[in-house]
Amino acid sequence: MADKQLVADSVVLLEIYKRAALLKANDERARKVILSGQIAMVYYSYRGQEIIPSVMGEVLRDDDTICTIYRGIHDMLGKGFPLRELWAELAGRTTGSCKGKGGPMHLTYPAKGVMVTTGIVGSSAPIANGLAWAAQLDGSDRVSICTFGDGASNIGAVHEAMNLAAVWKLPTIFVCQNNLFAEHTKFEKMTGGQNIAARADGYGIPGVRVDGNDPEAMYSAFAEAVARARAGEGPTLLECMTFRFFGHNFGDDDSYIPKEQKAAAMEADPVPRLRARLIADGVATEAELAAVEAEIEARIDDAVEHALASPWPEPDDLRFDVFAKEIAA
Amino acid sequence: MADKQLVADSVVLLEIYKRAALLKANDERARKVILSGQIAMVYYSYRGQEIIPSVMGEVLRDDDTICTIYRGIHDMLGKGFPLRELWAELAGRTTGSCKGKGGPMHLTYPAKGVMVTTGIVGSSAPIANGLAWAAQLDGSDRVSICTFGDGASNIGAVHEAMNLAAVWKLPTIFVCQNNLFAEHTKFEKMTGGQNIAARADGYGIPGVRVDGNDPEAMYSAFAEAVARARAGEGPTLLECMTFRFFGHNFGDDDSYIPKEQKAAAMEADPVPRLRARLIADGVATEAELAAVEAEIEARIDDAVEHALASPWPEPDDLRFDVFAKEIAA
Amino acid sequence: MSATAEKAAKPKVTIIEAIAKAYHDAFADDPKVITLGEDLADPEGGGIAKITKGLSTSFGDDRVRSTPISEQAIMGAAIGASLAGYKPVAEIMLMNFTTVAMDMIVNHAAKLRFMSGGQTSVPIVIRTMTGLGFGSGGQHCDYLEAWFAHTPGIKVCAASTPEDAYGLLRAAIEDPDPVIFIENLPTYRVPMAFELPASDHRVPLGKAAVQREGSDVTVVSYARMAVQARAAAEQATAEGISVEVVDLRTIAPWDRETVLASARKTGRVIVVHEAVKEHGAGAEIAAVINEELFGGLKKPVKRLGGAFSAVPYSRPLENAYAPDADRILAAIKDIVS
């Protein structure tokens, strides 16, 4: 596992597609479930950004860790977060990974390395460094990923974290998913220099802008960053260019996204694009992929059903998990 | 005044020297006064860094503003902070600019544009942007300076401020005085990339590394930054290379500074260097400069005497200046 | 605001409308009023709650500025502009995000007047939203007013009616010192039986409102809890208990006179806030009442507040987290028993 290849061949591309199909289907289901009223939750759709975490999931090991953000369910699923624990948490049930206490913005699943999900812009980065430091101390070649958005690149925490990772030569990989919007703000308008990868130079670390919707380019860039980190050569900043198809969060009026830009991005939807290519290249047949997708739907069905059938927490649960010892009643 | 030249001729160099001589003498006096027990204060010597603010003072107007730091008395004197109000504040007297409430780390003198002195590393930068914004709103061509150290370049606030200045095209000039140490930490060791000016690229603004001890180089770099800002062309980051001759603060054991490095820096002391040059170039005679220096000493004598003869504040003064309205007794 | 509070005859307006009008009127009245924050200007939609919608179009891009996601830079820009004579309103979208700007707020905005010996001042308003009720979980709902109340040099306000929201925000903008103006999200769009105030309406900072008069028990609260307290009082009245409801409106400095007068009258006080009970603003209020009215109270001051945990996600937990009308009513019955 340590010697992952640096180029995505067709076998890898197929695996990437399978992950992307899961992510896409899960996002679609989430929006459907909210609309239907089955689950009420704050939800940040990642539709359009699936290739990035699908590649990451393919390259990473279970013991590699990730610190992600409110718009992070794609990253977590890519990392192996199980569907039942996910959906039960979204539904706020005791069977959720966080017993219903965390919810969609604070999903955690250490068994698959999903260590922190934060709702605070930029705060994934400093914590990822600590997990990277622990890897150094353990003498392990595992890597620590943090994901954040284009908007987050303007907040102090991200800057401090990149500099610390540089001077400590940490195996941290800074994965900026540049979806061109931060809430309602256009990337170009609020980002001095208009190139996040270029900021890496200022810390003396590699910075790479890559088409995050192109599985091969993303794979090579990410695998190289991981190889560097595993080899003890320090951090990398990846700026993965992508686009989110919907508003900032569910219910957001997305009229601030220029119609043509949105239409063009959806036209170039990376998930069906990869699917079509796999079929065209003879890597998989339509029937095989349809079967994969059907199985995904079935797994999601199962998870949602499990979630909705699970028990709600009791008010008394507030006394637990504040400290290791419960709070007196 | 708006059309300052971009090259320091001999007239300008002489003015720069006069300021530098004041700054140097004031620092020497401060250390003497503490040693003698006349005034007890926390004190951060800037000896060795005098050329930077002497140049700034020469280029700036009274209505330009500065936000500086604990190690900032040189910057303030360069900007025109009057000696009596300075020394009375250092002595904690009611005649001090801040009535004794602020002290050496929080000196303020708006009449000369000394708006904020902060003891928090990096916090001068975000506030300077606000003063720059006000200049834009006023339709004024005044500029807003912030000074900070090499160590401060690693804190989030500075990064956020540079990005905001870039996207708002503010007339802010970020003056990093790189004295190669942050408390006991070597610049090279904690600064990813080891070049602060280079970080400007990441925000799409000019970043210039300049020898802050060279009055002509410093003058050109600073005058150009000011001209750009006055012309509405936005911010500049200047990394002014310099050295502090003494420990971090008065009383600091400076054994962490390599002896040879310190000796070489003191050997190249920029103030006597400029003095010697002015005489060699025939710009001024030894006697003329000696007279300037004697007058400086007399002015400092007067200020210290005034300070020590001034009244102390009363405990009841704590009720005033918390809010515009006094606090009830 | 007085006992007229919920008079059904009045038109129905929302707090959010009142805040938007206050903003607009302040901009129209004083060219020194400016504002900044994430997404505030019209190209970005006029703010996530659309409160500033139209403002940049009406008053220009210079006075109404969207920002990068950089709360320290936002606060610093507000502080700096205020030092130069402007009256900035800085939006920190949610109160939990003040945690990334505490240095600017506490070490600078609150202290510059004092540290400069009165030479400079920081007449800014920090508008920030918060409040549980939407399942946002642990990092988006905190009430942190006690931190700022503990910080000399900054004032803290919160309104529970549209009229107060208007009057307080106008007064905060005109105040010569920094003010944190806390807005409650779940009560934002609830139509209340009030009028949209005229542009000269002001609520002086530091003055509480007796929103309902009563003689058996005093409930002191603010923000959403004042709405809940009014509902509880209504119910209590129906059950024969006379409840006085005091809305602090300004949490720091709070109106000791009004609160003590009411406490003296009823002899029984309940303080309610959504913030964590322990070390919340209710502790200070209880401590002062107990000290000032020692021996003169019929019952010890009772405090209700948020649970001692992060705000939970799951609906039943979130419902259990903070006081509500039912729990206030129960406390009222308990204290008069």
Added chain:
Amino acid sequence: MSATAEKAAKPKVTIIEAIAKAYHDAFADDPKVITLGEDLADPEGGGIAKITKGLSTSFGDDRVRSTPISEQAIMGAAIGASLAGYKPVAEIMLMNFTTVAMDMIVNHAAKLRFMSGGQTSVPIVIRTMTGLGFGSGGQHCDYLEAWFAHTPGIKVCAASTPEDAYGLLRAAIEDPDPVIFIENLPTYRVPMAFELPASDHRVPLGKAAVQREGSDVTVVSYARMAVQARAAAEQATAEGISVEVVDLRTIAPWDRETVLASARKTGRVIVVHEAVKEHGAGAEIAAVINEELFGGLKKPVKRLGGAFSAVPYSRPLENAYAPDADRILAAIKDIVS
């Protein structure tokens, strides 16, 4: 710690020596203990107070790391390493600098256990120094413990003797939850009549110490104010007043049992801290005592605290800012009168 507190027979040690020894012993006993902060390692001099001097040389550069001036990155690194099983001690040089790291401390360190439903935990210690007395002015001396006490999920400690400093720091490092350990600068190097504790000495978190027994009045305090309280008690005894001195040691969660037992005994309580009085930790303590012992106190709980202003620079103002032995003594005389 008990009434033996100031026994002259014991050798004289300082709090700083005790902290340095605790650090060293913790490193020797548990390879998972690591530390980071500005200037902490030996090439940078072992920290500004030299507490960690020798540590990086003894235990290696990996476990003892100097950092850039980046408090968010410092706290983040501590949190992350703790999630992976380490026990980081993070130094935030001065307590005022926690203001740039509040998001990491409050939104993350304090909440991750709860928000993850107990899957993760953050067993870190945040060591931070503060305290007035050196003319450092408004941004270097604040006591901000009330902010953290108001934050569920994090504990707060402060010691006033070398033995407690040792025992508390060891206990804090071993604690499974985040702890802020506040060190007072002016009492750091004052030799006190204590022994340097053996390496198995622990002070359990949440347990106050009755440092002097008495029957007329209880003084509750911590950190430097406990030192001042002991001095005031000594003086009061000489004047015939019997004073019980309770040092909380853990400010959150504080030891209600010990405090209430003492209050019940004496019927008169003074709470003293250096932090601003208003909305300080004393408010919570007073509120609880008043509530629990309603009708059973001889006098209302009295609070002494820092003035309602930023910490001033000038010596006479700084001297007037916080309580001291004289003012505590005056309060003692007043409350027994």
